[in-house]
Amino acid sequence: MNNFTYYAPTKVFFGKDTHKNVGEIIKKYGYKKIMMQYGKSSIKKNGLYDEIMASLKENEIEVVEMGGVEANPKLSFVRDAVKVAKENRVEMILAVGGGSVLDSSKATACGAKVDFDVWEFSSHKNTPIDALPVGCVLTIAAAGSEMSSSAVITDIDNNMKRGFNSDFNRCKFAICNPEITYTVSKYQTACGIVDIMAHTMERYFINCEPTELTDRIAEGLLKTVVNSGKVLMENPSDYDARANVMWASSLSHNDLTGCGRENALPVHQLEHALSGEFDNVAHGAGLSVLFPAWAKYVYKEKPERFAQFARNVFDIDEKNDIEAAKLGISEMEKFFAFLEMPLSLREFGIGRESIERLSELCTFGKTRSIKTYIDLDFEKVKEIFESCY
């Protein structure tokens, strides 16, 4: 087991009706003036907006609204939000939404404490030294951003989707009511499930010393998510399945499933190039294409690991490691297909002519390779993208 630091200070309020306490929770922390970020109109249509506003009003919280966060949240929006946050001297940021709203809010919170451009965090020119506190009402189980240290934003002018990690990106609190996710579409639910699995599997498939406890937790999480995913495709209002997936989303990305292991997220690196370049690619759908492709490209380097995954997550009864590994990846693909997730770049309407560009983006113009069982340089990244047809 490698040395590690584990820090997951987010206070999670989980369960039915918890979002109705948002004003009370914020008041207890002592914040009186907040910025609320959210996406498009869905929270106004389904009544969530009104319920949250009622709770904030009842607790005399002043709210500066920043609605309109888009999927793959945009740098330009964050820059505006930073300006508004500073002008209004808000004391915290409440994100009402999913990973995009959260990441936008986190970047805003870091940006509000500095005088330079917020993109300098994403370009790793600067690191946060302070941030406004961020809280959230989660509306979708997916990115795990509610407990993670990462924030990913997109500079649309330069087609760059980049993340930065910092403990200042960890939410102060997260309100997670699985019922709110009943109305999340089948497609978005599936995207979320793939993202949760990817966060867990990326930490699982890494070169390192044995980490038995972390392995068991990761496998248990994956098994649960697969089971719950099967239930949700039939019955999107199954409370326990929604709750399992929502709690798994938080645990998949709060580092619990990576304790004692290296941290690399290679497939996320590939995917960020993809959905950074093509705005019609949802993050989870991109991962659904890329994860099996990556796995097939690397599994022979560590067949025993992929075999363990196959046996403990998909109950594969096969003694030969290479065969078990192949069967495990095949089960993963079958499950993604069952979720009606794409398994090929063609399904996004992306032609082979884009491979060169995607591979360049991914390797920062051939200047870096991505660490994994095999170091993925430009040529190898290209081969993986080519295998996605």
Added chain:
Amino acid sequence: MNNFTYYAPTKVFFGKDTHKNVGEIIKKYGYKKIMMQYGKSSIKKNGLYDEIMASLKENEIEVVEMGGVEANPKLSFVRDAVKVAKENRVEMILAVGGGSVLDSSKATACGAKVDFDVWEFSSHKNTPIDALPVGCVLTIAAAGSEMSSSAVITDIDNNMKRGFNSDFNRCKFAICNPEITYTVSKYQTACGIVDIMAHTMERYFINCEPTELTDRIAEGLLKTVVNSGKVLMENPSDYDARANVMWASSLSHNDLTGCGRENALPVHQLEHALSGEFDNVAHGAGLSVLFPAWAKYVYKEKPERFAQFARNVFDIDEKNDIEAAKLGISEMEKFFAFLEMPLSLREFGIGRESIERLSELCTFGKTRSIKTYIDLDFEKVKEIFESCY
């Protein structure tokens, strides 16, 4: 899944040599004057004391020492420590030790902020509203106190061992170096393993709605601890096994394995009476006698749950729930016996004449029953103690 609040803000520094950074870590938090609590002479003998003092000195941390914390930490010691902490205006408390030193430090930290007697927390007459921050260098994997919200102290004059829970009892940081535990005796290692398992199983065997993810995490943790326990009885210096057990100790009592479930800890209630009354009973050893006894007393109320435990922790291949449940409890006993832990009160030299007194202590003089699958009133508690012969 029940609603729950999850809050585990402790920053964990885990791995080899991490204790040597204690001064640097404390300095980063900005504390300059601390109280250090520790047990008897062992940390002076094995060099840990010197290494910690060197790091504190190097980082110019002023230290007020309170050595001599005993097993089942004593109220009188805590009262003294509160007085010293106030007089010296220490800014934080560093616990160097195991559960006893931690609980003593936590109680001191809460007591230092109030004018009334610290026992009022244990007697539930008052609840903490503030506390000094507590950090620790853990020297034994057992109680999970490094991430838990509980502190248990003993009023020896009145033979009462009582705990209180508060988020103020959660450590700010925990330094966990598995190598430090190489020298923990076989007996104490075994006691720790039983305690870790008990914390997990107490949360597992509770009436409630399905919690698939929490179940899988709990089962994975138990399985890991059983495997690592087997390794450690042969080779006490196996790093990975020590690391698994140490990390399991933290996760077994930071509420992760209880998310979405009720919280009762019935067997701990029974055990607190036992080791509160008999100072020669180590907490883990007491649990080793009482857990199987309790399980045999209640399993018929929920055989499917005990059967699931048997199948997923001990790989029992038996379809009939009652039979599987019995085999699971039997495997638990066999494992405790393998650890050379007691399975009878006789092994402590405690005679049957003590049962009445123990049952009274446990039910606070017949004024309460202990919630579990069956509510345990005085008579039922007596029956469980009687079955421990």
